[in-house]
Amino acid sequence: MRQTKLILQSNVEMLRHVVELYSPEMFQMFQDEYMKIADCTIYKANKSDTITEYKVKYSQRIQEHLVKYEASNTSVECSCKKFSFVGILCAHALKVLEHKNVKRLSVHYVLKRWTQDAKASSIKDHHGIDIKSNAQESIGKHYSYLSHNAREISILAAENKIMIKTKPTVGRPKRRLKSALEKKNGKWVSPYSLKVKWALKLKGIQYQYVEEDLQNKSPMLLQYNPVYKKIPVLVHDDKPLAESVIILEYIDEVWKQNPLLPIDPYERAKARFWAKFVDDKCVPALMAAFSKRGEEQERAVKEAHENLKILESGLEGKRFFGGETIGFVDIAAGWIGYSAQMTGEIIGIKLIDAETMPLLDSWFQDFLGIPLIKECLPPQDKLLEYIKELHKKICVPALMAAFSKKGEEQERAVKEACENLKILESGLEGKRFIGGETIGFVDIAAGWIGCWAQMTEEIIGIKLIDAETMPLLDSWFQDFLGIPLIKECMRPQDKLLEHSKELHKILTAALT
Known part of the structure; x- marks a missing residue:
């Protein structure tokens, strides 16, 4: 090793x-x-x-x-x-x-x-029994103990009508489930869900995390947040709460350990001010810097820099916004550094660096260096893989079926293809390409879809992508094919059409 x-x-x-x-x-x-x-x-x-x-x-x-x-x-x-x-x-x-x-x-x-021997050392159960050195004796005891706990947990789950994911902890399961196991709806890529995860982690609160498909919102999400129909939602004692900043304040008031907000009323008010400043000023400016082009992007980058410099003033004389430990504002603003880092990689513009914003840059490094914070961050490669899998598993089969089926089967396939393409289009909101202002991994993986949709229209007369129904996807396809390096790799239009017609004949002949 x-x-x-x-x-x-x-x-x-x-x-x-x-x-x-x-x-x-x-x-x-x-x-x-x-x-x-x-x-x-x-x-x-x-x-x-x-x-x-x-x-x-x-x-x-x-x-x-x-x-x-x-x-x-x-x-x-x-x-x-x-x-x-x-x-x-x-x-x-x-x-x-x-x-x-x-x-x-x-x-x-x-x-x-x-410690160095954390994995190698013996493991003790809640009774203090050394499981490794006394394995045979402990099996029966553990089985008996866990069986008893499982019955109690099952009864409690049935009473409360919630799905439960538990982790072994010391203490009676009934008390633990009532006081510490909360339910949270979210999306792993959402910075707003990330805030709530951080707060719960810092408070040491165990919770059940429910991943949401925002293109097909669950009845549970619509039940718990019928007004905004958004994530995150925290459910505590069967009472739902929405809006990330409100949830953070609630968490801090209910669980007093490791306080997020200062005790002093004036300092608490200042913390709320900075959290609101992040949502009202910093976030829109960062989004605009990421999604705009040309002069609009230049103005957005300038505004983002100005707002980040204002935010940095809240760090003067402190390691974190909360002082020497992270607090309410750090949780509310923590994802900005990560977002600015990704924006820099995609559009080539560095929004936060040690030269122009030394305090903010140092804060970001210190914040991400905390193990509890780091472990909640979504990895960038996972984000790309997520969109790649969406394209592979959902878009491709539907497009092939629309091209090759007939009659009612084709009608259903066309409907499904359009629905899936709309889902793919949602990844373009506020962006020229799926990778931002320049093409990236997902653009290359999905780029052929526009050509395939074009050939489908030529051969079977059904338009899958157009400027009226899918303006973002249509614009992306035109911009993508307009790049010289992409265009020169494409097969000539007449040869591609001829090949597609032959393929269509073969596929449809098998249905007759």
């Missing part, structure tokens, strides 16, 4: 100690924090019999943090709460440990899941 070579940036005992404990990725995160302590200032704020309080400030930030140190067990607790969110100590806490000459990390700050 290939081993990752770890380089210690400083030959101190603390780093020599933890490099033997943490996985390579987590050690690097810890080391990055540790190297910041040289730029931290510290002074004593208060002292009691057992606890000493220190104020610690990182040189590149304005905000101070309160760190409590208990000498009896060398424990530290920082007001930034980084350990609660990420699972490693912050630079403020490490500065205090250095100040107190603590050279080795206490075992309770090394979470099992971040």
Whole structure:
């Protein structure tokens, strides 16, 4: 197995100690924090019999943090709460440990899941039984326990009339299902659903996620959100809530752990202001920069830059909008960095970079570096694969059937082909090509459809794509074929038509 070579940036005992404990990725995160302590200032704020309080400030930030140190067990607790969110100590806490000459990390700050032997170590059940070393004995106990729990869960599910997906947790299943298992409707590509996922993850709330097909909205979605008929929807105690920002506030009010909104009323109001600014100003400008062309795009990019610079002003003196830990505004705006990154790759315009927006760029990197945030992001390759599969599984069979069938079968096939082409067209909303302003993977995969539809019209007299019924798809086809590199690869029109006629004769002859 290939081993990752770890380089210690400083030959101190603390780093020599933890490099033997943490996985390579987590050690690097810890080391990055540790190297910041040289730029931290510290002074004593208060002292009691057992606890000493220190104020610690990182040189590149304005905000101070309160760190409590208990000498009896060398424990530290920082007001930034980084350990609660990420699972490693912050630079403020490490500065205090250095100040107190603590050279080795206490075992309770090394979470099992971040260690090198996390996968190799024994696994214990909720009774404390070592499952690996005592496998035969534990099988019967687990079967008995799970059977009992399964009956309770089945009864509760029947009573509440909901579909349930559960994960093994400590505690009685009935209590867990009533208090912690919520239902959420969403779409994996939706940034608005992503906000809610992040909030639930940060609160440690288990939930049942229901994927929605927005082209064929489920009765459940229409029942829970009859007004807007949109995602996301959160269902808690059989009560539905719609609109992502409203859901975020509700989550923060119901589950008090790891608060998203500040306690101070004025700071809470400011957080709501920035969240609204993101939705009202930043999002439309980013969408326009992504979808427009020429002078319109130039104006949209300028507006997007101006709005992002305004948003950046909310980060002055802070690592996150919430301070040293992520909060309400970070959740509301977090997907913008990811979206700007994709926009840059597609249209070749960088909206956020370290030179023009250093604070926003640094925030984006720090935000995406948090494991709970990163694991919820939809991968870009999955997005492309999704559209590719849609084309392959839905559009192609319907088009072939419309071309080759007769009578009522052909009528049904034409209807299905038109419906599927409308679904494909939805991927062009606000864009010239499916890949944005330039052709990409999906345009190449689907480009032949326009030619096939054209040949179908010539041979059987049925127009599948036209400017009136599918303006976006028709415009895309004309633009796609207008690209010289694409055009020169096409077969001559007369030869293509002749070949298609022969194919049509063969296919229809088999039906007679």
